[in-house]
Amino acid sequence: MMGPKYEYRMDMRQQQKERRGIGRMEEEFGGVGMGIIGGCSGGCSGGGNGGMEIEDRLKKEAANTGFEYHVKENKRKRTTEADESSGTGNDKQRREMQEQEQREVYNNENPTKRLTMGLVRMYQQVNEQFSYRQEMRPRRALTKPSDGVQNDGYDNEDSDYILYVDDIIGEKYRILESLGSGTFGQVVKCEDLDTGDMYAVKVVKNEKAYYLQSMVEVQVLNMLNNEYDCFDQHHFLVMREHFMFRNHLCIVSELMSINLYELTKQNNYRGLSTNLIRVFTRQILDGLCVLKQAKIIHADLKPENILLRHLQLPSVKIIDFGSACFEDKTKYSYIQSRFYRAPEVLLEMEYGAAIDMWSLGCIVAELFLGLPLLPGTSEYDQIRRITMFFGVPSTSVLALSRKATVYYKRISFDSWRLKTPFEYSASNLNPNPNPNPNPNPNPSLNPNLNLDPSFSFSSSSTTTTNTTNTTNTNTTNNTTNNTTNNTSSLVGTDHFAFSNLPDLILNHPFKDSLLPHELEIESRSRLVLLDFLTRLLQLDPSKRMDPFEAISHPFITNYYPHSTDTPTQFSIPNSNSNSNSNTTISNPSSILSISSDGKSDLSFITQ
Incomplete structure (x- = not known):
């Protein structure tokens, strides 16, 4: 048996249906809103027979739903008089009629809306002597802390x-x-x-x-x-x-709409389609080409600084030039947000516009994966993640760095490896290490990563190098415990199942709704995306694509020409190490064209 609450909800739903229907009729006949007592807003009374038909229909609907319908006779009379009147002398009368109609529409508004957004108007309707001034309203501070001290x-x-x-x-x-x-x-x-x-x-x-x-x-x-x-x-x-x-x-x-981070958040961090990523990336590259011509470095590209113009269109703009500089005036060394910080900035090398291309690579990967590619919890962790995915920078690159020995340990003339968290912590976070030997440091540095002092990334080999005997910094038991505690905050959790870019991109879950031919197209598109990312995320900035090269890449143009001059394959360097193995795309000319219209991909925003 239905209770009173359920019946009330049914009544309200019926009222809402009537409002929608009445609204459509108003648009069709151009009528003026009438009232249905009981909270049902809307209604129509148009001029002529059309208005009378609507009125009769409303009376029948009101009778069926148990509402009483009241026709305001004076309104029809005023409307008729207004239609017959002419000349400038009746302008004031028309305005008064419009105001009266607005008041009547207000009286038929939803009670909840009237008692919240229209509370002041309601008081004024009830009591014409009611007075309200905006300046009397309590001030709401938007800044925290809100105590004025300066x-x-x-x-x-x-x-x-x-x-x-x-x-x-x-x-x-x-x-x-x-x-x-x-x-x-x-x-x-x-x-x-x-x-x-x-x-x-x-x-x-x-x-x-x-x-x-x-x-x-x-x-x-x-x-x-x-x-x-x-x-x-x-x-x-x-x-x-x-x-x-x-x-x-x-x-x-x-005024802009939401940023790309909020977009992925609203998509439940599932990542966007390659079509939509292509649309966004092409627009960002268009802006970066102009910055390149103007010799400007943005220096803080990240999803939060790429904003949508509207929720309904996949059109974006680059914002926040608060960290920008000109290429000949790169005087700051601490720039870029950490997740998107280029290796040359972390290693304190000379930098240029290529740092924006590294940031773009991180952004594109994040839009695809739904999560940041390199979410370092510290500068060391950022270097560690970069090394894990892309290997150790070459000796020629490290030779230009002022901080190479901070993060890496040289093991031969042309070979380096990443310092372990323990080694980094001992040499950089402990200013006065005790020289007393302790050959047995705590091997359990981070339970999430199971790293120990023998963990390393080497620039000459993919195998793990045992460094227990080559560690020069030894501490007492007490200092070891302190250093171990420091390392726990140095290294964050790895969220991905793969530690190299090809596996991460190519094995990312596909949408369940893809048809077989769509799955084939998406797979090929991912191969091109992988090549695009690999050319952006080069450790050596001189080998990184510039905006003009990137905007001509097959991932952006979505077209690989059929030509005898076109190479039949292009290779993707293995990003897990400095080995010579490659991931190869055979017959890239067979890559199918995919529509770049990304409007449908944005439909979830307005749901």
Whole structure:
């Protein structure tokens, strides 16, 4: 037997169905909303016979559902008078009629909406003397901590400007909500009070270093928007203006949608299709080609800095040039987010625009896998993961590094291996090691990885090299315990079942819904993707593809020409070591063309 709650839900569902039907009828006949008592909003009363037919139909539906239907006779009368009237003298009357109709529509709104979003209007309808002022509403802080301790109380202890909802910055930008915060400051969604348009406003910290670096971002965006991308075609964020407000630099830019990290998150970290990845990567490369021409290094490419324009379209833009620099002014050594940091930056080598290509390779791999390819928990762990997937850098590369001996141990003239976590910890985290010998260090450094002091990656062999006898740093039992504790925080968990790129890409699970011919196409597409990633993720930056080479790669063009001049195969270096074994793609000209339309892949966002 149905209880009262169940019957109430059925009534509400019936009301919702009626609202939808009434809405469709309003569109069809152009009628004006009428009321159904009992909370059912909507209704129609059009002019002429069409309106009468709808009214009769509504009366019947109301009788069937147990609702009472009331026709407002004065409304039909006013509508008829308005249709017959003419001249400018009736404009005021028409406006009054429209206002009256709006009030009646409001009276028929869903009660829940009326008591929340329309609470103030409801009070004003009940009592015309009710007065409400926005400035009397309690201020809601968007900044944490929100205690003003600097800059005459406007800034918190972190030099962030304390932002409140509905506050006005820059004379005309009303703060609506927070969009995020970072090293340089905060980003909020604002309304332009002059036009009603929405913008994103970055409020930079009140510190000289952040101000100077953010002015570089302003300079870069000005250059890109006004010189290299005047028509907004190359996928860069468009800056509207910048100004100073209470000692804070504010940068106003167009409002974007979610970023690529949020996209993969909404897809339950399952990764995206190769079609959609191709669409995104082509657009990013288009922007990187322009940066290459302008001799600009972004220096912080990551999924969070690639934003969708709209949820309905697979169109992206590159944002956040707060870490950008010009190729002839690379004075900072600590740049890029760790997961996407290039080897030359980790090893403190000279760097250039190639670091953005490494970051792009990491981004593309993450979009495919659904998880970061190299999620290092420390700089050592980042080097360890890079070495695990791509081997030890060549001797010629390490010779240019100021930190080669920090992470690697030389075992011969042209051969290096990665230091064990114990060796790295002992030599870098323990400033005063005790020289007393202890030939038996704790072999259980990390239960997740089962690493011990004999663990290593060698630049001359794929086999494990025993280093117990070659370890020069020995400690006492007490120091050993401390060092072992340090190593537990150095190395993170490996989430992938494979430790080389070919196996990881080619064995990634396929969608269950793929048909046999689609499975064949996807398999071939993955081989091309693997070659694309391998050419981006080269340890030697001089061997890495630049944006112009990458945008011409078969994975991006999705076409491999049939020609006698085209090689019948191309090889993918084995990324697990420096061995000579290769993974080969035979007959690449047989790779089928796949549509680059990625709209359907975005359908899950709006579900």
